[in-house]
Amino acid sequence: xxxxxxxxxxxxxxxxxxxxxxxxxxxxxxxxxxxxxxxxxxxxxxxxxxxxxxxxxxxxxxxxxxxxxxxxxxxxxxxxxxxxxxxxxxxxxxxxxxxxxxxxxxxxxxxxxxxxxxxxxxxxxxxxxxxxxxxxxxxxxxxxxxxxxxxxxxxxxxxxxxxxxxxxxxxxxxxxxxxxxxxxxxxxxxxxxxxxxxxxxxxxxxxxxxxxxxxxxxxxxxxxxxxxxxxxxxxxxxxxxxxxxxxxxxxxxxxxxxxxxxxxxxxxxxxxxxxxxxxxxxxxxxxxxxxxxx
Ligand code: SF4
Ligand code: SF4
Numbered sequence: 578x579x580x581x582x583x584x585x586x587x588x589x590x591x592x593x594x595x596x597x598x599x600x601x602x603x604x605x606x607x608x609x610x611x612x613x614x615x616x617x618x619x620x621x622x623x624x625x626x627x628x629x630x631x632x633x634x635x636x637x638x639x640x641x642x643x644x645x646x647x648x649x650x651x652x653x654x655x656x657x658x659x660x661x662x663x664x665x666x667x668x669x670x671x672x673x674x675x676x677x678x679x680x681x682x683x684x685x686x687x688x689x690x691x692x693x694x695x696x697x698x699x700x701x702x703x704x705x706x707x708x709x710x711x712x713x714x715x716x717x718x719x720x721x722x723x724x725x726x727x728x729x730x731x732x733x734x735x736x737x738x739x740x741x742x743x744x745x746x747x748x749x750x751x752x753x754x755x756x757x758x759x760x761x762x763x764x765x766x767x768x769x770x771x772x773x774x775x776x777x778x779x780x781x782x783x784x785x786x787x788x789x790x791x792x793x794x795x796x797x798x799x800x801x802x803x804x805x806x807x808x809x810x811x812x813x814x815x816x817x818x819x820x821x822x823x824x825x826x827x828x829x830x831x832x833x834x835x836x837x838x839x840x841x842x843x844x845x846x847x848x849x850x851x852x853x854x855x856x857x858x859x860x861x862x863x864x865x866x867x868x869x870x871x
Contacts, residue, residue, distance in 0.1 A: 578741050579870050582768040584753040584761060584792065585775060586784020588615060591804035592774045594837055596752040597621040597846040598859045599866075600711045606748040608709065609737035610716040611730045611764045613702075618752045621846055624707030624714045632717065632732065634701030634724050636681040638674045644693035645672060651685035651694060660685060677721075704733055706740070713740050727763030730754065734764060748870065757791045770870060771797040772828070775816060777809035782816050789823045798869055799825035802862055806830040826869070829862030831855055 583599070585592040597618060600608045610618040638659070640651070647669035652660045659678035664671045674685075676699070686694040701723035707714045715737040717729055737749045751768070754760040765771050771792040775785035785801060792799055801820040806813040807830075817827045834855035840847045848856045 578738065578747055578749065579769045580738065580749045580751065580767075581770045581772065581866065581870060582611075582751040582753045582765050582797075583772045583774060584765065584788055585755050585773060586757070586786075586788040587780065588755040590755075590774045590776050590781065591831065591837070592755070593618050593621065593752055594841065594847055595772075595774055595802070595804070595831075595859060595862070596750060598848040598856075599750050599863055600709070600714075601846040601848050602860065602863045603711070603748055603750060605712055605746055606750045607712060607737045607741040607744070607746050608714045609733050609749060609751045610714070611733050611751050611760070612754045613717045613719055613729045613733065614754060614760065616716055616718060618714075619707075619716055620844060621841070622709035622711065622714060623844060624705070624709040624716065626705045626707045628706040629703050630705075631700055632702045632704055632720075632723070632729050633698045634726075634728060635699050636683070636696040637676050637679045637699045638681070638683070638685050639695050639697050640672055640674055641693045641695065642671060644691050645669070646691045646693070647672065648690060651689055654684050654688050656684075657682070701729065704729065704736070706736065712746070713737075713744065715740065727759035730760045730763040757787050761788070761791060762795075765792050765797060766795050768795070768797045770800060770866065771795075772800040772802065772866060773820075773825070774802055774804055776804050777806055777812040777816060779812070782812060782819070785816060786819060786823065789820065789825055793824060799823070800828045800866060800869070801825045802827070802829040802831060804831045805833040807832045828865040828869075829858060831858040831862065
């Protein structure tokens with residue numbers, strides 16, 4: 578089983594459109610949306626959810642009002658201002674924790690003289706085992722205030738790999754997070770091939786360099802493609818030159834094509850929606866990537 582992760586130095590470089598088209602062209606791959614902070618692969622692949630699982634992320638403090646003596650120490654100790662005195666009751670004040678402000682540090686529970694504070698597991702969202710029209714898909718939705726430190730990315734990725742092994746599929750295609758933070762590290766560590774998608778802009782040039790430099794540390798085969806390359810052929814050449822110098826293989830260029838946006842609006846992959854220039858470029862790109870995966 579092989580794993581291909583599509584990343585980008587920043588969002589909006591066509592990473593998800595490319596991943597969705599790869600899913601359509603591969604047909605029998607497991608697809609994983611690891612861009613959990615801005616998950617949108619489901620908009621193109623319309624998965625049907627078969628199973629949902631809760632994502633637990635850290636702990637939060639909860640005060641047991643019946644045991645609280647209203648001493649107010651927790652309010653003073655909480656450096657995140659997450660505990661507030663809300664009501665002056667007839668006998669005692671009521672202290673409550675604002676779950677969105679609580680960082681789960683545990684100081685209040687440690688110093689509450691009445692032992693009236695519990696640290697309970699926090700629900701950070703959900704992840705799903707689904708079926709889309711090209712095969713199985715694993716994806717997730719962060720809850721309000723849910724924190725993605727890479728843990729949810731790892732859960733989604735592990736589930737996709739496990740599903741691929743169980744179902745005898747030979748490929749996992751991952752829509753990775755943008756940037757170079759912990760979620761990206763969680764998505765590229767141990768992958769076989771990392772494809773960085775970029776655009777011919779100065780920030781795109783800088784971002785792809787950073788993404789490659791990060792991915793290189795994990796020993797994967799590195800590849801680069803330039804999306805909308807014809808908007809600035811000179812800069813495209815420069816990016817490709819730098820990518821080769823950084824040890825990456827340049828596997829394709831995708832020309833600017835307004836049918837890409839039309840496909841997004843229609844909720845389809847580019848290669849399903851039309852046979853225009855971008856669709857043809859993505860097919861060529863896929864063939865080049867596939868050659869290295871085999
Ligand atoms: S420290 Fe404990 S007893 Fe004191 S107000 Fe807070 S929860 Fe209540
Ligand atoms: S766990 Fe830490 S952040 Fe949360 S309420 Fe207690 S002291 Fe404040």
